[in-house]
Amino acid sequence: MMSQDKRNVNKQTTGHVWDDDLEELTNPLPMWWVWGFYITCVFAIVYWLLYPAWPVASSYTKGLPAINTITYTATTVDGKEVQKTTHWNMRSKFMAEMNELKAAQKQWFDKVASTSYEAVASDADLMQFVNSAGKTLFTDNCMPCHQAGGQGKIGIAPNLTDDYWQYGGSYQQINTTIVAGRHGVMPAFKQVLSADELNQVVNYVLSLSGEPHNADKAKAGDSLFHGPKAGCYVCHGDDAKGKVELGSANLTDKIWLWADVAGAANEQEKVTLLTNLIYAGINRGVMPAWSARLNPEQIKLLTVYVHDSLGGGK
Ligand code: HEC
Ligand code: HEC
Missing domain, CATH: 3.30.160 (Double Stranded RNA Binding Domain)
Structure with missing residues (x-):
């Protein structure tokens, strides 16, 4: 009873009462709310004038063109x-x-x-651009085969970060590789060499990079390699270091692209890998040509990126 009295005395109500005790107050709205309301109205009007707002027939009010x-x-x-x-x-x-x-x-x-390769490489600002734009271009186009850091993958595409270049590591050679593509082909020897001869050549190839091998067989393989029957020297060179014009591999380093000899667990596995490779030949290594897909500026930038940012260039 007491609380009801207090309410009736202290509060202005509209006089409506629901459910016996629910009343409607007539308190004024708080000032912050009232101002908020006015500001919103002003804002809305300014907005209608400046920006597209009201539908009119099949069009709409366009607002101020400079803004819209x-x-x-x-x-x-x-x-x-x-x-x-x-x-x-x-x-x-x-x-x-x-x-x-x-x-x-x-x-x-x-x-x-418009800058020479050497000048680009020695200009810090230009190299910063080469690094970032080159990374994007490389990721978009080259990464699927050469991997994210350009380190390549055995059986897929060569490492571009080392100092060894199948097709040459000068700016010009790298540029030619990217523009025109490369396709290294080595013939199959299954009909040329007997199983014994094949085994001898394999042992010779193993000896070239210091892998475990049978010395007698390697000696016979040496003669075959440099003789007319197998004729490996014609493409790989007398020193077996490969020729950049052909992209024939250097067989004296420990870098392998198609037969992972260095990574094989034991001598038997190494022999098997090389036997299969030389028996069947190689016709897998296709580096696509980019002249139709990238413009010359992009290819030049990628050349510098491969040569200097990936860091294996000569
Ligand atoms: C479809 C896979 C593939 C793509 C994509 C690819 N490459 Fe290659 N690239 C290869 C293969 C395979 C070789 C080795 C060719 C051979 O052994 O005959 C190679 C070789 C190269 C070489 C020569 C390496 C050497 O040792 O001389 C360079 C340089 C090169 N690629 C750069 C690039 C660049 C730059 C791009 C991106 C614009 C690219 N590649 C995209 C597969 C690819
Ligand atoms: C007509 C030229 C040609 C002849 C002949 C030739 N090769 Fe090759 N060889 C190549 C080329 C080109 C490649 C690189 C292929 C590629 O990368 O796509 C290659 C690659 C190889 C590889 C792979 C190296 C690696 O990194 O995995 C081996 C091993 C090899 N040759 C051994 C031999 C032996 C042994 C003979 C002789 C029995 C021989 N080749 C004869 C052109 C030749």
Whole structure:
């Protein structure tokens, strides 16, 4: 009873009562709320004037053009560049920003294109661009075969970070490799060599890089390698170090691309790997040509990236 009295005395109500004791107060709205409301109204009106807002028949109020239109360069289906002005939307904004980025990038690509390889390599700013743009290009195009860091994978594609180059490690040679592609082919020897001869050649190849081998067989293999029957020397050279014009492998280092001799567990496994390889020949190593897929500026940048950023260049 007491609390009811107090309420009736202290509070203004509209006089409506529901459920015997539910009353409606007539307190004024708090000031912060009232101001918040006015500000919202003003904001809404300004917004309607500046931005697209109200539907009108089949169109809408456009707002202030300076704020609401975006102009960007678009490429048409037939490859022409046109200036396009549209009302503001996320897609147009994205296109405009991409254009700006591309223009900024183009300046750098042009700089790399017009500078000699050696000068690019010794210019810290240009190399910073080469490192970042090269990494993206490499990841997009080369990584599937040469792996993320360019370290390659046996049986797939060679390591580009070491000092050994099948096709030559000068800027010009690397550029030619990327532009035109490479395809190393070694004939099969199954019809040329008997099983014994094959085994002798295999032992000779093992001896070349200090792998365990049978010395007598290797000696006979040496004669075959340098003789007319097998004729390995024709492609691999008298010193068995390979020829860059052919991309024939250097057989005297411990770097292997097709037969993982260095990684094989024991002599027997090494012999088997090499026997199978020489028996069947090699026709797997296809480095694609990029001249149709990348422009010359991108290829030049990748050349420097492979030569200097990956670090194996000569
Ligand atoms: C489809 C797999 C594949 C892709 C993609 C690929 N390569 Fe190759 N690349 C190879 C193979 C395989 C070889 C070795 C060819 C051979 O042994 O005849 C090679 C060889 C090379 C060589 C020569 C290495 C040497 O020792 O002389 C360079 C340089 C090279 N690639 C760079 C690149 C670059 C740069 C890209 C990206 C633009 C790229 N490759 C993309 C498979 C690929
Ligand atoms: C017509 C030229 C040619 C002749 C002849 C030739 N090779 Fe090769 N050989 C190549 C080429 C090219 C490659 C590299 C293939 C590639 O990388 O795609 C190669 C690769 C190899 C490899 C693989 C090396 C690795 O890194 O895995 C071995 C081993 C080899 N040759 C041994 C021989 C032996 C032994 C003979 C003789 C019985 C011989 N080759 C005859 C062209 C030749």
